[in-house]
Amino acid sequence: MRLPALDRDSFELVSAEQKHQASPATFWLPPEAERQNLQRGQAAKLLFDILVQTETGAHEIGTERMWVIVAGRTSTGYIGILDSQPASTRPDHYLVFGAEVPFQAEHICDIGAPPKEYAEWQLSQAPERLWPRQED
Numbered sequence: 001m002r003l004p005a006l007d008r009d010s011f012e013l014v015s016a017e018q019k020h021q022a023s024p025a026t027f028w029l030p031p032e033a034e035r036q037n038l039q040r041g042q043a044a045k046l047l048f049d050i051l052v053q054t055e056t057g058a059h060e061i062g063t064e065r066m067w068v069i070v071a072g073r074t075s076t077g078y079i080g081i082l083d084s085q086p087a088s089t090r091p092d093h094y095l096v097f098g099a100e101v102p103f104q105a106e107h108i109c110d111i112g113a114p115p116k117e118y119a120e121w122q123l124s125q126a127p128e129r130l131w132p133r134q135e136d
Contacts, residue, residue, distance in 0.1 A: 001074045001102045001133060006051055006061070011095055014047035014063065016109035027109075035105035038070045038078060041119035043112035046080075046103055050095065052088045062088045067112065068101050069122045077104035079131065081122055083114075098128030 006012040020029040029035075038044060048064050064087060068080030085097045095101075114122075 001076060001079070001131070003076075003102055003104070006049060009094060010051040011093075012049050013101075013103055013107040014049055015106045016047060017106040019047070019109070030108060030111045032105065034111055035108045038108075038111065040070055040072055041114070041116065041123065042070045043067050043083065043114050043119075044070060044078070044080060044103065044108045045110035045112065046101070046107050047109055048086070048095065050086060050088050050093075052090075064088060065109065068103065069114065069119050071100070071123055074102060077102065079103075081125075081127060083122060094129050096128050098122075098125060100127045100129060100131040102131055 004012050016029055019027045045065055045067050048066055049061050050064060051059055051061055053059055066082060066084035069083050071079050071081055080101050080103060082095060082097055082099045082101050086095045089095050
């Protein structure tokens with residue numbers, strides 16, 4: 001499953017591992033073993049670079065930290081359901097609360113444990129946006 005690309009999808013994921021390597025004293029990272037072994041219903045915080053158009057028509061890239069609920073594993077990582085509403089996107093952008101997001105362990109900057117009932121409810125809903133399953 002392909003990962004999002006800024007030029008194609010108007011957003012991409014930032015490597016939390018690279019951020020940690022650049023600033024290990026100030027950018028904490030969960031242990032790799034935990035990031036590699038997330039289970040359905042756990043939460044992962046990811047860093048999103050989002051391309052947005054300003055009111056003047058200019059394009060800017062903003063970074064947002066947002067949670068996803070892990071829906072399952074893929075051949076290359078995970079697929080999650082966005083559990084945050086992006087502050088910088090318009091309603092027609094792919095990134096909305098409930099959108100599917102593919103990610104890998106390197107993108108995870110925090111791990112959470114939402115209440116089981118909430119995670120089950122979130123995962124029982126039809127995704128607001130479906131991520132393409134084919135390789136392009």
